[in-house]
Amino acid sequence: MTNPAKGELVWGEVADPVPGDGEVLVRVAATAVNRADLLQVGGYYPPPQGAPAWPGLECSGTVMRGAGEWQPGDEVCALLSGGGYAELAAVPGAQLLPVPSGVDVVTAAGLPEVACTVWSNLTQVAGLRSGETVLIHGGGSGVGTFAVQYAKALGARVVATARAVKHDRLRELGADECIDYTVDDFTGVNADVVLDIMGASYLGRNVQALARGGRLVVIGLQGGTRAELDLGALLAKRGTVAATALRSRPAAEKAEIVAGVRRDMWPLVESGAIRPVIDRVVPLTEAATAHRLVAANDHVGKVLLKVGP
Template identity: 70%
Template sequence: MRAMTGDLVWREVPEPEPGPGEVLVEVAATAVNRADLLQVQGFYPPPPGAPAYLGLECSGRLADGSEVCALLAGGGYAERVAVPEGQLLPVPRGVSLIEAAALPEVACTVWSNVTMVGRLAAGETVLIHGGGSGIGTFAIQYAKALGARVVATARREKHEKLRELGADELLDYREDDFSGVQADLVLDIIGGAYLGKNVTALTTGGRLVIIGLQGGRRAELDLGALVSKRLTVAGTTLRSRPVAEKAAIVSAVREQVWPMLEDGRIRPVIDETFPVEEAAKAHERVAANAHLGKVVLTVSAA
């Protein structure tokens, strides 16, 4: 079997051996996540027991020919991957096998943080940082489908597309101050650099959910604001969760989010597709923040 190793070389590696409760997926496509870039840089190693190869999601086929997509702890940049059965999802009706590769990681990340942790309700306002990212483009559509008012930060050149996806208000993070938004929920991929403004942007009873640290790991928190506004600050990660927790999230996503994909309320947003052998070019595009939506890598003919 061939797989993409941490030095971004497509080479022969040992075949995956499914363990108890796992099935083998013949991979058609995978998608680039910022965690993959961090893993290449040596900052985000896979959790114990996970494949050493890159890739947190994939689409493909089971031995019986069923088309599926899957949430992974690693190993998606490969011809085959062993997947816990609870992390498999059917390809949604109306979505291609290639498009499906861009769904599991963002769908599970967005649902678990916007609904499970963030408790976003219809009529509330959500501030989504990184609106042009894979997570951002999915979160905008999901929040809008829930009936929320959506404010997003992104480069100005991406604003028109994000309005089409449902964003009600857009701010250019390079120029605009988002601290006056008065959001009920903030979904943040930046971390330290945005902490103070995020707290200011939250209304009484607001929730800040931090899912990324692109702007640093440390910042000073005004506990007076936290207490007086009765705020909740949470930090989460998906990759290192136990298999049972991931299975519960995947099950909820299938029940609550998949119908939104099948009726068109949410659609995959694919920026560009590369053959897996050109993963380095795909990583460069993501690193430059030039993409809008997900960058997909094709592994085999769909």
């Protein structure tokens, strides 16, 4: 699957990837649609240097050529810098995870990107602790549905913003309170941690929503890139603002994050405390349709693309 023109997805033949030192060749069973894929196809988010030109930030499948602990036949899922919309992917061994027990190999395609995003931000950056309150924007998204469950498993009080039609599902996943961002105000939440996908349009209100010593972590820019920050309001809250991206991190940092996910999150997935939330699975050949679905924000959880019959 390639995007030769801005906004266009077409099928094309490319050379099979050749694994480098420490890399594993994976026959892809499924991949998942992330907003970064939509931005890349639209011409706004070019892949990092050395990454394949086609989209796909995660995949699942079977090891064809192993390295390190990974052997041919192992069922795995992987965090990628790109290239998941394909039949084969070459992946650094340190960015692979075993498919969790109780999860099928196709469903596992929806885990790596959200798990790594949530762990790196709620645990590594924000240090969310039991008894704290976390405000999760975009609660119905892939990241949001995973973050709700992980925060609840940590013992946090979870507040999620989403359209009202998604509230029942979010409560089933563990949200203590849901706020309809289209009509209701979230500035009174008094959150110890805010996980934000919007960026500029929410900056001022997110600072208002912080508790004393609160931590705002920006992971998306759907609401723009530039806004005025009231440093006086932030100082009065003794708050901090962090902004992170996953795709552009060095390989060593990604390896650390994947290791943290495997240690802290995989037992929660295998016990059922965290469930992969899959809105639907469509053939990879219908990736353009899947992109339109994600762009419309009508889904809950992840939209997967299945490779092959």
